[in-house]
Amino acid sequence: MSDAFDPVDFLESAVPIDSHEDVTAMREFLVETLEANGADPLVDDAGNTLATRGEGSPHIVLNTHIDTVSPHIPYERDGDVIRGRGSCDAKGPLAALLAAFFAVDTDRSGRVTLAVTPDEEVYSTGAAALDVTVLPDVDTDGDCYVVGEPTGLDVCTAAKGRFEGTLHLSGRNAHAADPDSGVNAVAAAEGALAAIREFDAERDPHPDLGPATLTPTVVEGGKVTNQVPADCALTVDRRSVPPESAEGFRDSLEATVDDATHADVGVDFELTDRPTPFLEAFATDADAPVVRHLAAAATGVTDGDAGDVRPFTAATEASYFSPAPTVVFGPGVLADETGPVAHADREYVRVADVERAATALTDALAALRG
Known part of the structure; x- marks a missing residue:
C-alpha cells in the first residue's frame, strides 16, 4: 500500500459525511483525496468520479459507490470497530480500493482505473452511464472489474x-x-x-x-x-x-x-418503470485471472480465514460490467450472527478487515499486472 495513504484514516473521515440524500460533500472529499495523493480525477456528467494510473494491458477497473441508504447514522469508533452509515456499505470497500489504487506502480505495464458511482442504492444512474473512456488516454473498457461491497473478504463471482x-x-x-x-x-x-x-x-x-x-x-x-x-x-x-x-x-x-x-x-x-436497466444476474468463471489472484491474495492476508470463491447474496452494479470478468470484494459483511449489518442501524466494519482488504487488493493488482 502507499505510505502516504492510510485507508483507516480515510474511512474515519468519510463515515461522518452524510451521503444518503446528497453525495456532493462525499464526492468533494473523494476528489480532494485523489488530488492529494497525486491522481487527476474527473467527474463526469452522471456524477461518477474517475481516475486512472498506468497504461497498457490489462486494464483493471476498480468500482464502488459513495451513496448510502437512509437514515444517516453517526460515526463511532470502538477499538477495532468503526460504526456508522456507510462504514461497510460501501465506504469501507472504497477505502481499501483507494489504498490499492494509490499503490499502483506506474512503471509496470497495465492500467488501473478507479470508477466511483453515485445512486447505487436507488437507480444506479451513475453505473448505467459509466464510460471510462472519457478519461484522457483511456480508449478501452476494462478487461476485468473489481466491485467493492461487503463480502467478508471472500471473492464473489456471481449474484442474482x-x-x-x-x-x-x-x-x-x-x-x-x-x-x-x-x-x-x-x-x-x-x-x-x-x-x-x-x-x-x-x-x-x-x-x-x-x-x-x-x-x-x-x-x-x-x-x-x-x-x-x-x-x-x-x-x-x-x-x-x-x-x-x-x-x-x-x-x-x-x-x-x-x-x-x-x-x-x-x-x-x-x-416496473425505471430510468436505468434492472440489475441482472451475472456470473464470472472461477478460473478467470482476477478471481484466482484476488482469492489467493485474500487467503494469504487472512491465513485462510477468508478468500473463498462464492456467490454474492445481494444484487449489485457488477451486472452492468459483465460479461467482462467481474468480482465483488471488500471488508465488512451484509449480516453477522446477530443479524443484519449493512443497511441496519448497527452497521459496522472492522479496522483490521479494511487493512487486510487493502493489502489483498494491492497484491492482486500487482499479480494481475505481471
Missing part, C-alpha cells in the same frame, strides 16, 4: 438479479347476484398465482446461485363489495439467475399466466 413488475388481469364488471354474466378478474388471480408458484418448476438451478425465485408481493383488486371485479393487479419480485434477462422474463411470465387463466381474462405484465 432483481426484477419487479405488475401483472394486470382484466375481466368484465357485473352484478354479484349474477356473477356468470361478468368475468371475475380477482377470481382469475387463483390461476395466476398457481402459474407463479410453478413458473420455475422445469428450470434447472444455476450451479452457483441455485434456483431463481418468483414471489408475489402486492395484490390489488375490486372496488365495490357487490360487484364482479373487472381488474386485479399482482406485483411480483423476481430474483433471476443467468442467462435470464429482464425482457425475457417479462415475455415468459406473461405467456405462462395467459395460458393458466380463462380465455376471457386479459393478461398484461409490465416491468
Whole structure:
C-alpha cells in the first residue's frame, strides 16, 4: 500500500459525511483525496468520479459507490470497530480500493482505473452511464472489474438479479347476484398465482446461485363489495439467475399466466418503470485471472480465514460490467450472527478487515499486472 495513504484514516473521515440524500460533500472529499495523493480525477456528467494510473494491458477497473441508504447514522469508533452509515456499505470497500489504487506502480505495464458511482442504492444512474473512456488516454473498457461491497473478504463471482413488475388481469364488471354474466378478474388471480408458484418448476438451478425465485408481493383488486371485479393487479419480485434477462422474463411470465387463466381474462405484465436497466444476474468463471489472484491474495492476508470463491447474496452494479470478468470484494459483511449489518442501524466494519482488504487488493493488482 502507499505510505502516504492510510485507508483507516480515510474511512474515519468519510463515515461522518452524510451521503444518503446528497453525495456532493462525499464526492468533494473523494476528489480532494485523489488530488492529494497525486491522481487527476474527473467527474463526469452522471456524477461518477474517475481516475486512472498506468497504461497498457490489462486494464483493471476498480468500482464502488459513495451513496448510502437512509437514515444517516453517526460515526463511532470502538477499538477495532468503526460504526456508522456507510462504514461497510460501501465506504469501507472504497477505502481499501483507494489504498490499492494509490499503490499502483506506474512503471509496470497495465492500467488501473478507479470508477466511483453515485445512486447505487436507488437507480444506479451513475453505473448505467459509466464510460471510462472519457478519461484522457483511456480508449478501452476494462478487461476485468473489481466491485467493492461487503463480502467478508471472500471473492464473489456471481449474484442474482432483481426484477419487479405488475401483472394486470382484466375481466368484465357485473352484478354479484349474477356473477356468470361478468368475468371475475380477482377470481382469475387463483390461476395466476398457481402459474407463479410453478413458473420455475422445469428450470434447472444455476450451479452457483441455485434456483431463481418468483414471489408475489402486492395484490390489488375490486372496488365495490357487490360487484364482479373487472381488474386485479399482482406485483411480483423476481430474483433471476443467468442467462435470464429482464425482457425475457417479462415475455415468459406473461405467456405462462395467459395460458393458466380463462380465455376471457386479459393478461398484461409490465416491468416496473425505471430510468436505468434492472440489475441482472451475472456470473464470472472461477478460473478467470482476477478471481484466482484476488482469492489467493485474500487467503494469504487472512491465513485462510477468508478468500473463498462464492456467490454474492445481494444484487449489485457488477451486472452492468459483465460479461467482462467481474468480482465483488471488500471488508465488512451484509449480516453477522446477530443479524443484519449493512443497511441496519448497527452497521459496522472492522479496522483490521479494511487493512487486510487493502493489502489483498494491492497484491492482486500487482499479480494481475505481471
